Every structure is written in C-alpha cells, then in structure tokens.
Amino acid sequence: MADQAKSSGDWTAGLIAIFATLLLGGAAPIALFFLLYKPQTVKREEQVAREKNLKSELDIQLARQANLAGLQKEGEEVGAKLGELEKQFADKTIQDAVKKIGAMLEANKLEMTPEAKLRRDTSAIRMSDTKDDFPGGLRALQISVTCYGKWKDLATFIASVESMKEFTVVLGDLRGEGDKNAGDKHTYNFDLWIMMRRDLDKIGR
Amino acid sequence: MFELNLIKDKAKARQRRRVIFLTITSICFLAALCSMFVLSLYWSEFQATKTLIAGNDRTQASVNQLKGENDVNEPLVKKRRNELIKAWEEDVNFFAKRPYYTPVLNIIAKEKPDAQFWYSRIEINPITAAANAPVSAGPAVPKVLAPRRFTAQGIINIKESDVQTEKQLDRLVAKMNTIDAFVNLVGVARPSLDRASESGQSQGGGDSGRWNEFEISGTAGGAAGLAP
Numbered sequence: 001m002a003d004q005a006k007s008s009g010d011w012t013a014g015l016i017a018i019f020a021t022l023l024l025g026g027a028a029p030i031a032l033f034f035l036l037y038k039p040q041t042v043k044r045e046e047q048v049a050r051e052k053n054l055k056s057e058l059d060i061q062l063a064r065q066a067n068l069a070g071l072q073k074e075g076e077e078v079g080a081k082l083g084e085l086e087k088q089f090a091d092k093t094i095q096d097a098v099k100k101i102g103a104m105l106e107a108n109k110l111e112m113t114p115e116a117k118l119r120r121d122t123s124a125i126r127m128s129d130t131k132d133d134f135p136g137g138l139r140a141l142q143i144s145v146t147c148y149g150k151w152k153d154l155a156t157f158i159a160s161v162e163s164m165k166e167f168t169v170v171l172g173d174l175r176g177e178g179d180k181n182a183g184d185k186h187t188y189n190f191d192l193w194i195m196m197r198r199d200l201d202k203i204g205r
Numbered sequence: 206m207f208e209l210n211l212i213k214d215k216a217k218a219r220q221r222r223r224v225i226f227l228t229i230t231s232i233c234f235l236a237a238l239c240s241m242f243v244l245s246l247y248w249s250e251f252q253a254t255k256t257l258i259a260g261n262d263r264t265q266a267s268v269n270q271l272k273g274e275n276d277v278n279e280p281l282v283k284k285r286r287n288e289l290i291k292a293w294e295e296d297v298n299f300f301a302k303r304p305y306y307t308p309v310l311n312i313i314a315k316e317k318p319d320a321q322f323w324y325s326r327i328e329i330n331p332i333t334a335a336a337n338a339p340v341s342a343g344p345a346v347p348k349v350l351a352p353r354r355f356t357a358q359g360i361i362n363i364k365e366s367d368v369q370t371e372k373q374l375d376r377l378v379a380k381m382n383t384i385d386a387f388v389n390l391v392g393v394a395r396p397s398l399d400r401a402s403e404s405g406q407s408q409g410g411g412d413s414g415r416w417n418e419f420e421i422s423g424t425a426g427g428a429a430g431l432a433p
Contacts, residue, residue, distance in 0.1 A: 010218065014225035021229045025236025032243040040250040047257035054264040061271035068275060068282055075286035078293050085296040132348045136295035137288075140349045151324075155310040162305050170349045171306045176327040178359070193349045195299070204288030205281075 079200060088168045089197040094141055097167040097194050098125055101145070108157035110149040113187050132193060137203070140193035142172065147188050151176070154188055161192070168195040302350050308386035309355065316380050318373040322361040322419075329391065330354050332424065352425035355391035361398070364414040371398050378421055394423035 090097040102125055105111075112124045130142040147154075154176070161169050172191030179186050306329060313327065331351035346352075363370045374396035381387050381394045402418040 010221060014221060017225060018228045018232065021232045025232045028236050029239035029243045032240050032247070037243055037247040037250060040247055040254060044250055044254040044257065047254055047261055050261050051257060051264070054261055054268060057268050058264055058271070061268055061275060064275045064279065065271060068279055071279075071282045071286050075282065075289050078286065078289040082289055082293040082296060085293065085300070134295055134299070134347045134349075136291045138292070138295050138299060138347075140347070151310075152314050155307070155314045158310050159307040162307050168303070170303055171329070172331055172348065174306065174327075174329040176324070178323055178325040178327075182323065195349075198292060203292055204285035 075204075079203075082198075082203075083200055086197045086200065088165070089195040090141075090167050091197045094143075094194050094196070097169070098127070098143060100164070100167065101125060101143075101161065101169070101192065104157055104160055105145070105147055108149070108153045108160070110147040110153055110157055110188070113146055113148040116146060137198055139196045139198075140170065141196055143192050143194060145188070145190050145192060148185055149188070150184055151186060154186075169193065170195065299350065304350070304353060304390050305386060306390070308384055309390055312381050312384055312387060313357065316377055318361065318370075318377045320362050320364060320370060320373055322359055324357055324359040325418075326356075326358045328354075328356045330356075353391045354425070355394065355421075355423045357421040359419055360416050361419050362414045363403075363417055367398060367400060367417075370417070371396070374398060374419055374421070381421075388423075390425060392423040392425040394421050396421045 102123060105124055110124070112121055116124065124145055124147045126144045126146070128142050128144060132140040132142065134140075158171065162171070170193040172193050174190040175188070177187045177189075309329065313324070330353065331348050332354050333346075333348055333351050361370060361374070378394045378396045387394070397420050399418040399420070404416045
C-alpha cells in the first residue's frame with residue numbers, strides 16, 4: 001500500500017508539469033493568433049476597402065480630367081466660330097473704318113454742310129467717346145456724321161454702309177432736315193455705331 | 206532485498222522522468238510548431254498589408270494630384286468655355302437682330318403720293334429705356350439693338366379735298382407697311398394730316414391749292430430687342 005501511494009505521488013508532480021506545459025504550449029499559438037494575426041487581418045481588410053474607395057475616386061478624377069479636355073476642345077471650337085464672326089468687326093483702331101466711311105460719303109456725293117464749310121471743318125465725320133456696351137462684352141463705338149446731299153444718295157450711302165463686309169456698322173439716331181428753299185439737297189445728321197472686335201484671348205480669363 | 210527494491214525504484218524514477226521530459230518536450234515542440242504556423246500566417250498578412258498600404262499611398266498621391274489639378278483647371282476651363290459661348294451667342298443674336306435702315310430709306314425715296322409734297326424732316330431714333338424704368342422690365346437693351354421710332358413730317362398740296370389727300374397718304378403708308386423689313390424696324394406706320402396747319406400760300410413755287418402739314422410715324426414694339 002505504501003509503495004502504491006509513493007508511486008502515485010511520484011507521478012503527480014510530473015503530470016502537473018505536463019498539464020502546465022500543455023496549457024502554456026496551447027496558449028502560445030492561440031495568443032499569437034488573436035493578438036497578432038487577427039488585428040493584422042482587420043488592418044488588411046481596411047486597406048482593401050480603402051483601395052476600393054481610392055480606385056473609384058481615381059476613376060472620378062480621371063473622368064473629370066477627360067471631361068476637362070472635352071470642355072477645352074469645345075471652348076476652342078466655339079472660340080474659332082466666334083473668331084470667324086468677329087472678323088466682321090473693326091479692330092481696336094477704328095481709323096480704317098472711319099476712312100472707309102469717309103470715302104463712301106464722297107463716292108455718294110454727300111458733302112459737308114455749307115455751315116461746316118464756312119466753319120472750315122475738315123471732315124463730315126466727328127469721332128466720339130460714346131460706347132454702347134452689350135451685357136456679354138460686345139461693344140460699339142459711336143461716330144457722328146453731318147452731311148449734305150440728295151435723299152437718294154443718302155439711301156445709297158446707307159445701303160452700302162449696311163452691306164459692308166469688312167466692318168459692321170449700325171445706324172443710330174438719324175435726322176434729315178429738308179431744304180428750306182425747296183431745293184433737292186438736304187442736311188442729314190446721323191450716328192453710326194461701329195461694332196468693335198473683342199479680344200478673344202481675354203474672354204473668360 | 207532492500208537493495209534490489211532500491212535499484213528498481215531508481216530505474217522507475219528514471220523512466221518516469223524520461224516519460225515526463227519527453228512529453229513536455231513534445232508539447233513544447235508542437236506548441237512552437239503551431240506558433241510558427243500562426244506567425245507565418247501573420248507575416249504573410251503583414252506583407253500583404255504593407256504592399257496594399259504602399260499601393261494605396263501611391264494611388265492617394267495620384268488622386269490628390271489629379272484632384273488638385275482638376276480643382277484649379279476645371280473652373281477656369283468652364284469659365285472660358287461658358288464666356289466664349291455667351292460671346293458667340295451674343296454675336297449671333299446681334300447679327301440676327303441688327304437693324305437695317307435701308308428698306309425704310311429706300312421706300313421713302315421711291316414711294317410718293319400723287320399730290321405735290323415734300324418732307325421737311327425725317328427722323329429715325331432708337332427708343333432707349335428711361336433711366337427710372339422699373340427693374341422688372343428686364344436687362345437694358347443696348348442702344349444699337351433698341352427698337353426704332355420713325356417720324357416723317359412734310360407738307361402736302363391739297364388740290365381736291367382733305368379726304369382725297371388723306372386717302373393718298375393712306376395709300377403711301379399702306380405701301381410702306383407691306384414691307385416686312387420696314388415694319389420690323391419701325392412698326393406699322395400711320396399717317397396724320399394736320400388740318401389746323403392749312404395754308405393758302407404757295408410753298409415751293411406752286412400757286413394752286415392749299416398746303417397742309419402731315420406726319421407719318423411708327424414705333425416698333427420691341428421687334429429689334431435682345432432675346433431674353
């Protein structure tokens with residue numbers, strides 16, 4: 001009996017040691033799994049989700065960039081069309097237009113009024129600083145003309161002014177005073193609006 | 206007998222220790238093996254995460270760069286394009302609505318009443334909005350495109366009767382009103398004979414009949430205005 005008790009007592013410590021080793025040995029990989037591996041998988045999943053979001057955001061930005069190129073092309077096309085239209089307007093110096101109108105007055109036998117001749121005026125055309133600004137940036141510059149001649153000649157002159165190709169001129173106030181002595185030559189006062197060319201490079205910049 | 210038992214005990218104890226040692230060693234070995242397996246899993250996850258982070262950081266940098274460029278360029282390009290379209294529309298609108306005086310001047314030069322007459326004054330004026338016009342009236346129309354008002358004053362010789370002369374004026378104005386370009390510019394013209402201005406004296410060398418002042422006028426109803 002004493003031998004049996006002694007034998008089981010000899011195993012007890014060993015078994016406790018084995019059990020303890022088993023617990024510790026089992027705990028080590030489990031602890032590693034939950035303390036290292038699991039948080040790392042969570043981190044990786046976060047990065048996968050972030051990658052997905054970033055890719056969709058990148059696609060959005062690339063689409064915006066492509067759209068931007070489209071907008072730029074569209075703007076250039078409209079700019080080219082606008083440039084074609086604007087060719088019919090006078091550039092910053094309207095001297096060419098004024099010279100041409102002066103020549104047309106002469107060609108249509110419209111001369112300075114007798115009063116202007118007495119005053120020794122140099123031209124039937126008077127320059128002015130009056131401008132007419134359109135809401136979208138188009139601008140017209142006014143010049144005034146006082147001339148003397150036949151009504152038919154005025155009508156021909158106005159027709160040729162309105163059909164000019166290189167400049168666009170619009171008539172404003174027009175006043176024709178009949179000759180008081182029943183003659184066939186009358187006095188005309190009228191404003192001409194010369195349409196000015198825009199600076200295309202500065203539009204929207 | 207006692208010595209023999211002692212030897213046996215020692216042998217048993219040695220065997221017991223051996224068993225315990227081997228068991229503990231095996232357990233430790235297995236635990237280490239499992240731990241290494243878990244560590245290898247962790248390492249592969251760590252490497253994958255590291256690669257993902259590096260890739261994501263690169264993508265993030267590209268996104269930030271593109272977003273920055275787009276945020277700067279997009280408003281500029283849009284503004285330029287919209288302003289160009291606005292300018293083009295304004296030009297097109299101007300060419301569509303620009304007023305031409307030629308039809309009005311031509312018909313005045315060509316058409317005459319049967320009676321002797323002449324114009325003493327002819328005016329065509331843009332009708333500009335009054336400075337105190339209500340804001341609700343809309344944006345101001347540029348003077349160039351403003352609707353026009355037409356007034357022609359003259360003197361006509363009445364040989365038969367006022368009614369006959371008025372009919373002649375009506376016929377003249379009716380011809381003016383058949384021209385679309387005329388009506389578009391200055392509206393429908395209307396004649397009026399000022400009977401109070403009657404004068405028996407000859408004007409312009411004539412020596413018969415009476416002389417009356419007349420007026421032909423018309424006002425466009427915004428036909429040449431800017432489109433809203």
